[in-house]
Amino acid sequence: MSLRILDAGRLARVPMTGIRGHWTGGGHKANAKDLQHYNVLTEGDGAIQYGVDIALNRTNPATGRLFDGYAAHTLNNNTNNIGQTMCGMLGAREAPWHPGTQPLTLVQWNRFVMATADLAEVFKIPVTRKTILFHAEVQPTLGIAQRGKWDVVRLPFDESVRGAHAIGDKWRDEVLSALRGNGPSEPLPVREPLPAGFEGGTAITMARPHLNFRRGPGVIHERIGDGLPPGVTLTVFEAQSDWLKVRTPNGHDGWVHGGYVQMIDTAPAEGAGSVPDPIHTQFAAVRSFLDQVEANLPADRDTLSRMLRNMASDLETYS
Ligand SMILES: [Zn+2]
Known part of the structure; x- marks a missing residue:
C-alpha cells in the first residue's frame, strides 16, 4: 500500500x-x-x-x-x-x-x-x-x-x-x-448514521446568534447566507454523521450541524415508535450552550451574561 x-x-x-x-x-x-x-x-x-x-x-x-x-x-x-x-x-x-x-x-x-x-x-x-x-x-x-x-x-x-x-x-x-x-485503494471509511428517528422529523434551531447553514454536510462546505437565528422550524430529510439535510420554512435546502438543533417531532420509525428523549434533548441544549460559550471566549462580559440568561430561560422551558 x-x-x-x-x-x-x-x-x-x-x-x-x-x-x-x-x-x-x-x-x-x-x-x-x-x-x-x-x-x-x-x-x-x-x-x-x-x-x-x-x-x-x-x-x-x-x-x-x-x-x-x-x-x-x-x-x-x-x-x-x-x-x-x-x-x-x-x-x-x-x-x-x-x-x-x-x-x-x-x-x-x-x-x-x-x-x-x-x-x-x-x-x-x-x-x-x-x-x-x-x-x-x-x-x-x-x-x-x-x-x-x-x-x-x-x-x-x-x-x-x-x-x-x-x-x-x-x-x-x-x-x-x-x-x-488521493484515491485510496481500500473502500472509504463509512460515517456512522445518526440514531434512528432523526430523518423525516422536525427540528428547531438553537444556536445563538445564528446557526451556520451550509451547502453540504461539513464545515468545509460553503455557508448559505447569514445562517439561521434560534427558533426556526426545519424539516429534516437526511442525516449524515452529525449533519442534517434540512428545508427552511421559506423552502431553502441546506445542511446544519445536528448538535445545534432540537428535534421536536420524529417520523414514526417502522415498528420502533421512536420518541424524542427529554434527557437527550436537554443534554443537546447544554452541549450547544457550552460550545457557544467556548466559541465566544474571550468575549465581552455583556455577551456572556446574555448567553447565561438565555440558557437559564431555556432550562426553565424544559423543566
Ligand atoms: Zn493530549
Missing part, C-alpha cells in the same frame, strides 16, 4: 479502533519524553517522527492489560487507540488565550491531517466523532474525564475556528477529503 506521508514499514499491522489527536505542549521538535507518550508525531516544520510502537497500545492477551511501554497519551483511553500529536504549544495558555512561544503551524496541521488519513486507511478506522477525536473531545464525546485537557480548542494559524468540536470536525472533514482526493 502506498501512503501519503507515513512510512508503511513503521506501522505494525495490528487491529486498532481509534485515533486520539493531541498537541504536546512542548517545543516544535519531538524530545525523548514526547517520543515515549505518542505513536506518531508531526513536528513544527511538518517532519514525521515515530514514537512508541503502535503494537504496544493493545491489550496483552497474557495479562489483560496494555503492553509495557505503551504510549500513555489519553487518560483511561489508550487501549487500541493510536496517539497522534503535533509538537508545540510550549507555554500556551487557554484564558486569556496566548499561543505560547512555539505555536502550531499550518504546514504542521496539513501534514498531521495527511498522517491521520494514512492511519485511518492502514488500520481501517472509520472517520467519525467517536473514533477519531482530539483529546479535548474525549470527555464531552466519550464521557471519560480528562482533567481539563484543551488540546485542541484553538488553532494559532486560524483564529476563525474555535472549540473542541469545531476543530475536531475540521480535522475529520479534511481527513475525509484527503482520503477521497
Whole structure:
C-alpha cells in the first residue's frame, strides 16, 4: 500500500479502533519524553517522527492489560487507540488565550491531517466523532474525564475556528477529503448514521446568534447566507454523521450541524415508535450552550451574561 506521508514499514499491522489527536505542549521538535507518550508525531516544520510502537497500545492477551511501554497519551483511553500529536504549544495558555512561544503551524496541521488519513486507511478506522477525536473531545464525546485537557480548542494559524468540536470536525472533514482526493485503494471509511428517528422529523434551531447553514454536510462546505437565528422550524430529510439535510420554512435546502438543533417531532420509525428523549434533548441544549460559550471566549462580559440568561430561560422551558 502506498501512503501519503507515513512510512508503511513503521506501522505494525495490528487491529486498532481509534485515533486520539493531541498537541504536546512542548517545543516544535519531538524530545525523548514526547517520543515515549505518542505513536506518531508531526513536528513544527511538518517532519514525521515515530514514537512508541503502535503494537504496544493493545491489550496483552497474557495479562489483560496494555503492553509495557505503551504510549500513555489519553487518560483511561489508550487501549487500541493510536496517539497522534503535533509538537508545540510550549507555554500556551487557554484564558486569556496566548499561543505560547512555539505555536502550531499550518504546514504542521496539513501534514498531521495527511498522517491521520494514512492511519485511518492502514488500520481501517472509520472517520467519525467517536473514533477519531482530539483529546479535548474525549470527555464531552466519550464521557471519560480528562482533567481539563484543551488540546485542541484553538488553532494559532486560524483564529476563525474555535472549540473542541469545531476543530475536531475540521480535522475529520479534511481527513475525509484527503482520503477521497488521493484515491485510496481500500473502500472509504463509512460515517456512522445518526440514531434512528432523526430523518423525516422536525427540528428547531438553537444556536445563538445564528446557526451556520451550509451547502453540504461539513464545515468545509460553503455557508448559505447569514445562517439561521434560534427558533426556526426545519424539516429534516437526511442525516449524515452529525449533519442534517434540512428545508427552511421559506423552502431553502441546506445542511446544519445536528448538535445545534432540537428535534421536536420524529417520523414514526417502522415498528420502533421512536420518541424524542427529554434527557437527550436537554443534554443537546447544554452541549450547544457550552460550545457557544467556548466559541465566544474571550468575549465581552455583556455577551456572556446574555448567553447565561438565555440558557437559564431555556432550562426553565424544559423543566
Ligand atoms: Zn493530549
